[in-house]
Amino acid sequence: xxxxxxxxxxxxxxxxxxxxxxxxxxxxxxxxxxxxxxxxxxxxxxxxxxxxxxxxxxxxxxxxxxxxxxxxxxxxxxxxxxxxxxxxxxxxxxxxxxxxxxxxxxxxxxxxxxxxxxxxxxxxxxxxxxxxxxxxxxxxxxxxxxxxxxxxxxxxxxxxxxxxxxxxxxxxxxxxxxxxxxxxxxxxxxxxxxxxxxxxxxxxxxxxxxxxxxxxxxxxxxxxxxxxxxxxxxxxxxxxxxxxxxxxxxxxxxxxxxxxxxxxxxxxxxxxxxxxxxxxxxxxxxxxxxxxxxxxxxxxxxxxxxxxxxxxxxxxxxxxxxxxxxxxxxxxxxxxxxxxxxxxxxxxxxxxxxxxxxxxxxxxxxxxxxxxxxxxxxxxxxxxxxxxxxxxxxxxxxxxxxxxxxxxxxxxxxxxxxxxxxxxxxxxxxxxxxxxxxxxxxxxxxxxxxxxxxxxxxxxxxxxxxxxxxxxxxxxxxxxxxxxxxxxxxxxxxxxxxxxxxxxxxxxxxxxxxxxxxxxxxxxxxxxxxxxxxxxxxxxxxxxxxxxxxxxxxxxxxxxxxxxxxxxxxxxxxxxxxxxxxxxxxxxxxxxxxxxxxxxxxxxxxxxxxxxxxxxxxxxxxxxxxxxxxxxxxxxxxxxxxxxxxxxxxxxxxxxxxxxxxxxxxxxxxxxxxxxxxxxxxxxxxxxxxxxxxxxxxxxxxxxxxxxxxxxxxxxxxxxxxxxxxxxxxxxxxxxxxxxxxxxxxxxxxxxxxxxxxxxxxxxxxxxxxxxxxxxxxxxxxxxxxxxxxxxxxxxxxxxxxxxxxxxxxxxxxxxxxxxxxxxxxxxxxxx
Amino acid sequence: xxxxxxxxxxxxxxxxxxxxxxxxxxxxxxxxxxxxxxxxxxxxxxxxxxxxxxxxxx
Numbered sequence: 107x108x109x110x111x112x113x114x115x116x117x118x119x120x121x122x123x124x125x126x127x128x129x130x131x132x133x134x135x136x137x138x139x140x141x142x143x144x145x146x147x148x149x150x151x152x153x154x155x156x157x158x159x160x161x162x163x164x165x166x167x168x169x170x171x172x173x174x175x176x177x178x179x180x181x182x183x184x185x186x187x188x189x190x191x192x193x194x195x196x197x198x199x200x201x202x203x204x205x206x207x208x209x210x211x212x213x214x215x216x217x218x219x220x221x222x223x224x225x226x227x228x229x230x231x232x233x234x235x236x237x238x239x240x241x242x243x244x245x246x247x248x249x250x251x252x253x254x255x256x257x258x259x260x261x262x263x264x265x266x267x268x269x270x271x272x273x274x275x276x277x278x279x280x281x282x283x284x285x286x287x288x289x290x291x292x293x294x295x296x297x298x299x300x301x302x303x304x305x306x307x308x309x310x311x312x313x314x315x316x317x318x319x320x321x322x323x324x325x326x327x328x329x330x331x332x333x334x335x336x337x338x339x340x341x342x343x344x345x346x347x348x349x350x351x352x353x354x355x356x357x358x359x360x361x362x363x364x365x366x367x368x369x370x371x372x373x374x375x376x377x378x379x380x381x382x383x384x385x386x387x388x389x390x391x392x393x394x395x396x397x398x399x400x401x402x403x404x405x406x407x408x409x410x411x412x413x414x415x416x417x418x419x420x421x422x423x424x425x426x427x428x429x430x431x432x433x434x435x436x437x438x439x440x441x442x443x444x445x446x447x448x449x450x451x452x453x454x455x456x457x458x459x460x461x462x463x464x465x466x467x468x469x470x471x472x473x474x475x476x477x478x479x480x481x482x483x484x485x486x487x488x489x490x491x492x493x494x495x496x497x498x499x500x501x502x503x504x505x506x507x508x509x510x511x512x513x514x515x516x517x518x519x520x521x522x523x524x525x526x527x528x529x530x531x532x533x534x535x536x537x538x539x540x541x542x543x544x545x546x547x548x549x550x551x552x553x554x555x556x557x558x559x560x561x562x563x564x565x566x567x568x569x570x571x572x573x574x575x576x577x578x579x580x581x582x583x584x585x586x587x588x589x590x591x592x593x594x595x596x597x598x599x600x601x602x603x604x605x606x607x608x609x610x611x612x613x614x615x616x617x618x619x620x621x622x623x624x625x626x627x628x629x630x631x632x633x634x635x636x637x638x639x640x641x642x643x644x645x646x647x648x649x650x651x652x653x654x655x656x657x658x659x660x661x662x663x664x665x666x667x668x669x670x671x672x673x674x675x676x677x678x679x680x681x682x683x684x685x686x687x688x689x690x691x692x693x694x695x696x697x698x699x700x701x702x703x704x705x706x707x708x709x710x711x712x713x714x715x716x717x718x719x720x721x722x723x724x725x726x727x728x729x730x731x732x733x734x735x736x737x738x739x740x741x742x743x744x745x746x747x748x749x750x751x752x753x754x755x756x757x758x759x760x761x762x763x764x765x766x767x768x769x770x771x772x773x774x775x776x777x778x779x780x781x782x783x784x785x786x787x788x789x790x791x792x793x794x795x796x797x798x799x800x801x802x803x804x805x806x807x808x809x810x811x812x813x814x815x816x817x818x819x820x821x822x823x824x825x826x827x828x829x830x831x832x833x834x835x836x837x838x839x840x841x842x843x844x845x846x847x848x849x850x851x852x853x854x855x856x857x858x859x860x861x862x863x864x865x866x867x868x869x870x871x872x873x874x875x876x877x878x879x880x881x882x883x884x885x886x887x888x889x890x891x892x893x894x895x896x897x898x899x900x901x902x903x904x905x906x907x908x909x910x911x912x913x914x915x916x917x918x919x920x921x922x923x924x925x926x927x928x929x930x931x932x933x934x935x936x937x938x
Numbered sequence: 939x940x941x942x943x944x945x946x947x948x949x950x951x952x953x954x955x956x957x958x959x960x961x962x963x964x965x966x967x968x969x970x971x972x973x974x975x976x977x978x979x980x981x982x983x984x985x986x987x988x989x990x991x992x993x994x995x996x
Contacts, residue, residue, distance in 0.1 A: 169974055176954045179982065183947040183989060186940045316970050329965035329972035331958040342955055377989035384982050391975060 109248045112424070116244075119428050120264065123289050123435070127272045130288025138284035138291075141371040145378045146291035147361045149298070151178060151352060152386055153232075154239030154434040155499040157297055160387065162406035164394035168328040173341055175387055177348030179380040185372045188353065189362065191517060193372075196363045200655030202447050203359055204509050209452075209659045211516040214524035217531070218660055221509060222452035224535050225356055226445055226478065228505025231546070233441060233482030235499050236434040237262055239407075243430050246408050247415075247423060259483055265438045266479040270472045273443035283443075287365050290440060293432040298386050300429025301410070305389020307422055308396055308413050315395035325398055340580045347583050350510045351503040356444035357437065438479070446474035451658025459661055467624075467657060488552050500579040501542045507587060508534035511594040519598075526598030534590030541567045541582035610650075611642035612670035617649040620669050625656055646670045730773050734766040741766070772843075776895045779836060783902050789830045796825040796834070796925075800857050800865070803838035810846055811853065819854040825863050827927050833903045834925065837911075838865065840896040841921050845869035848919060862909070862927055868920035874913060882913055897921075939992070946988055953981040 130138040137143060156174075163171040181188065192207075201207050205225070209218035241258040272286045319325050332341045352358055362375075397409030404412050410430065414422035450471045458470065511534070512527035545567050548557035560566040568578040570585050614637050622630035633652060637645040646666060653662035741763045745756065800822050811818050838855075845853045848871030856866040874882055883901040904911040904923045911923035958974055967973040 169978070172978055173954075176978075176982070179985060180947060180950055180954065183943060183950055183985070186943045314970070316966060316972065319966070326965040329974060331962060331974050333959065338957055338959070345954055373993045373995075376993045377986055380982070380989065381986045384979065384986060388979070391972075 112244065112247055112427070115424055115428065116431065119431065120268070120435075123268070123293070124271075126292045127285035127289040129285075131272075131283075131285035134288060135284050138288040139367045141368070141374040142378075143288055143291040144361075144366065144368075144371040145375040145382070146294040147287045147365065148358070148375055148379045149294035149382050149386075150290050150357055150361055150436045150440050151355070152294070152297065152383070152433060153437040153499070154236050154430055156386060157301060157430045157433040158239055158243070158407050158410050159235075159499065160390045161393045161397065161409045164328065164390050165397050165406040165409060168330065168332075170332060170341060170344060171390065172387065173344035174348045175383040177345045177350070178352035179383060180345070181349045181352050182376045182379055185376050188517075189372055190369060192363055193366055193369045196366075198651075199659075200651045202364055202451060202655060202658075203356055203444065204354055204513050205448055205452050206654070206659055208509070208512055208516065208527060212512075212522075212524035212527050214528055215660060217512070217524065217528055218452040218658070219456075220528070220531060220535075222448040224505065224508070224531075225448060226481075228508075228538070228543075229356070229441060229445060229502050230478075230482050230485040232499055232502035233438060233478070234486035235502075236438045237483060237486050240431055240434045242405075242408065243411055243427050246405075246411055247427055258486055262438075262479040262483045263476075265435055266442065266476050268435065269439040269442045269446075269475045269479075273439070274446070274468055274471050274475065282365055282367070286439070286443070287361065290361065290436045293436040294382070296432040297429045297436075298382065300425050300432070301386055301389055304410055304414060304422060304426045304429070305393055307419065308389075308417065309392055311417055312396055315392050315399060318399055319395065322399065325395065328395070328398075336575045336577075339584075340577050343580045343583055347500070347503050347507055347579075350507040354506045354509045354513060355441075356448060356506075357440040360440055360444040360447075438482075442475045442478045442482075445478050446471050449474040449478070452660065455657045455661035456664065459664055488547070488550060501546055501582075504542055504579065504583045504586060505538055507583065508538060508590055510587070511591045515594055515598070521598055522594065523598045523601045525601040526594045526596070529597040530590040530592075530594030533593040534586045537586035537589050538582060541570065541585055542578065545578065610646045610666055610670035612646045612649075612666070613642065614638075614640075614645050616669040617645055617666075620665060621649060621652060624653060624665065629656075727773075727777055731770070734770045734773070737766045738763060738770070776899060779899055780895055783899065783906070789906065790832070791828050791830055794827060794829050794831045794834065796827060796829075796863060797822045797857060799831060799835055800838060800855060803835055803842060804855060806839060807842045807846060810843070814846060814849075815851070816846055816849050817852045819852060820856070822855070822857040823859050825857060825859040825927075827863060827925060829907055829925055833907060837900045837903045837923065838867075840900040841865075841867040841923075844896050844921070845871070845919065848872065859927070863925040864922060865925075866914075866920060866922040868914075868916075868918055870918045873917065873919050879913060883911070942992055946985070946992060949988075950981075950985040953985065954978075 126134075160171045160174075195201060195207065195210075199206070199210055201210065203222075205218045205221040208221055209215075237258040240261045244257050244261075272289065273283055316329075319329070332338055393409055393413060394406070396413055397404065397406060400416055401409065401412050410426050411423050414420075414426055450467060454470050454474065455467065458467065508531060511530045512522070515522040516527065544553060544557040547553040548555060558567065564570070564572050566572075568581055569576070570581070573581060576584075614634070617637070618630050618634050621633045629652060633649060637648055640648065650659075650662050650666050653665055657665070741759050745751070745759055751759070800820065804818055804820060808818065842853065842855065845867050846869070849869035850871055853867070853869045856864075856868075858864040858866070883897050900921075900923070901911050904925070907925055909923055909925040911921065914920040914922055958977055962973040962977060965972060965974075967976065
């Protein structure tokens with residue numbers, strides 16, 4: 107084919123790609139954010155390996171090319187468990203790769219750089235594969251075969267330029283590139299249509315290849331299932347390996363997680379992307395069989411191009427070439443971009459920060475892309491000739507799968523520890539290098555054959571522990587993943603999780619200035635807008651998330667150290683406060699319980715005393731009532747039985763009867779007064795003239811005094827106060843009756859007023875015996891034949907009025923009591 | 939929906955990892971087509987169809 111036409115077509119196609127990318131960042135932005143663009147962008151998984159290598163693989167190995175596409179189909183069916191969880195985590199923490207996740211999840215400073223460095227090394231063969239595919243195809247169509255490397259270098263540089271232009275235009279914390287997504291989706295369509303068209307035309311022109319196999323029985327083995335246990339194990343391993351690769355390849359993480367604008371897009375992708383893989387694989391077997399039938403001497407990896415040429419269809423061959431270029435460029439651009447983000451976030455940024463050169467991060471990222479491409483070219487020069495396309499890709503797949511144990515266990519198992527993740531990753535990397543990477547270099551002649559033989563038959567790199575019959579990739583995959591998983595699980599079970607990293611807090615102004623310095627004014631403005639109403643701790647978290655998206659989580663943390671300060675762990679503080687509060691409440695509760703217990707005990711004692719008092723009262727009242735009642739009954743019986751009594755006798759008995767009934771009345775009145783007091787009848791306070799009240803009391807006892815021949819004396823001052831008139835009168839009457847009962851010739855009532863009111867009632871009787879002085883105010887303690895309730899009632903009434911009552915020393919008996927001059931807040935019940 | 943997604947995954951796993959060599963030992967079938975590939979593509983298509991029916995609506 108004319109090389110000028112070929113080159114022109116290539117540049118026209120790349121020009122179209124640039125145009126699509128530009129439109130994706132401008133007018134077609136909504137199209138770039140659609141679920142279909144998202145689904146088609148996932149097809150960056152189908153690389154030149156798919157487009158050309160699958161046909162080559164099918165032509166030599168048969169159906170074992172299919173598991174590479176069955177694995178991703180299985181993984182996508184699990185999106186409600188896997189990708190959705192990953193998307194929410196990535197959105198919250200601005201994750202840009204699995205290395206970010208490992209750092210975030212385990213907090214171990216080595217995990218991020220180790221994963222990043224290993225992925226770069228592990229994916230170089232895969233990138234080299236793409237360069238090889240393009241260069242091989244270009245030279246094949248030109249009609250030349252050597253030297254392959256000459257065209258690979260400009261191809262690598264051109265693709266690096268594309269990745270730089272559409273992947274590193276600015277330092278965006280979201281790391282989204284809509285133009286790139288649309289270009290990748292466009293390329294996915296191109297490669298699908300190109301392969302379907304090539305397959306369709308070949309089938310149309312040549313018919314079904316299967317009947318033709320009758321004459322070539324050696325090709326029938328390509329249609330048979332994998333043989334024996336080894337064959338089945340290889341099949342199952344490839345399904346698992348491709349599934350893990352789909353999940354852990356940096357470019358897949360980039361298009362499926364970082365570039366995702368809506369988690370709901372996964373619903374379409376879950377069935378449309380497997381359909382895409384099914385369709386793109388439909389023509390593979392017919393093309394492989396026709397290649398073997400018609401071009402037995404040709405390179406199987408080039409059947410896609412060779413068959414149209416064999417049919418004399420130059421334009422179809424050109425379309426196939428562009429399809430292959432599409433598949434390779436999409437992969438190279440996105441993978442190199444994803445790797446450059448890994449390199450800059452986990453390897454370069456920490457170094458640049460140390461040397462205070464972080465300001466040139468965008469430049470360093472561009473240099474990273476260029477370096478990755480040149481390293482891929484170097485690998486291609488060193489080892490690319492040794493393997494077919496598929497074998498090179500599989501070595502990278504196994505490398506990527508080493509992230510799976512730490513990644514998946516980290517997502518779903520809380521017991522996974524940083525030590526476990528690190529041990530697993532290191533073990534897996536070591537076995538991968540020993541069983542796959544070094545033998546690949548040895549096969550290329552770059553390393554001595556020792557790396558294919560090993561130091562001992564049991565340590566043969568492609569047959570550890572004497573295993574025979576397994577494909578080297580299956581063997582390397584199973585060995586590395588088994589050791590990786592065992593170490594991750596085993597070490598995690600025997601180590602403890604590290605303490606959570608301390609939280610930081612800071613001022614919005616200082617955080618905004620930091621974001622301006624590192625990410626530019628747009629990021630600063632966005633931060634100010636979002637952080638306006640946030641407290642310091644959350645503002646620092648937001649700033650860290652924004653920084654982490656651009657400079658990686660480790661560097662973001664280091665940057666924040668200068669403008670933030672540690673805050674005590676909130677959860678711990680809350681727990682301590684909660685415990686202290688509960689302890690305080692518990693103590694108060696216990697105190698209240700003790701108080702209640704004490705009050706209950708007192709109440710019980712009071713109840714017991716009251717009960718006893720009531721019993722005594724009943725007994726005393728019965729006794730007191732019995733005496734006058736018996737007298738009344740006896741007198742009545744005498745009067746009834748002796749109708750002939752003299753008038754004088756009858757008069758004396760009637761007089762006695764009247765006296766006893768008076769006594770009975772007084773007794774009943776006192777008992778009633780006592781029950782009223784016990785019932786807590788409220789005070790009826792009113793302005794009272796105490797002098798008039800005292801005069802009234804004297805008037806009421808005057809007949810009794812006269813009867814007994816006792817002189818009443820008084821000295822009464824003018825006093826007005828607010829009190830219960832009836833209660834004061836009752837106290838006075840009680841005291842006066844008591845005095846009249848004991849007086850020989852004289853009773854004196856005094857009313858004085860100073861700061862309080864003082865009543866004093868004295869008589870010239872025998873006085874209270876010394877042994878009775880302490881009991882004189884107790885109920886039913888009569889020393890002169892009364893009820894024993896008078897003085898008791900007097901004391902309770904006085905106390906209810908806010909005063910006090912006492913027995914004074916001296917001759918005779920002198921009782922005194924006081925009342926406040928203004929009574930306002932007394933206890934209405936009056937009880938103790 | 940998670941349960942049905944898991945059930946579909948298990949079905950697909952069974953279909954894709956089924957030891958087909960036990961059932962299809964011959965390279966070509968009655969129509970002159972390879973039964974191994976027919977089985978795989980039909981199973982794959984069935985899984986895609988079921989996934990479409992399961993995930994098409996929010």
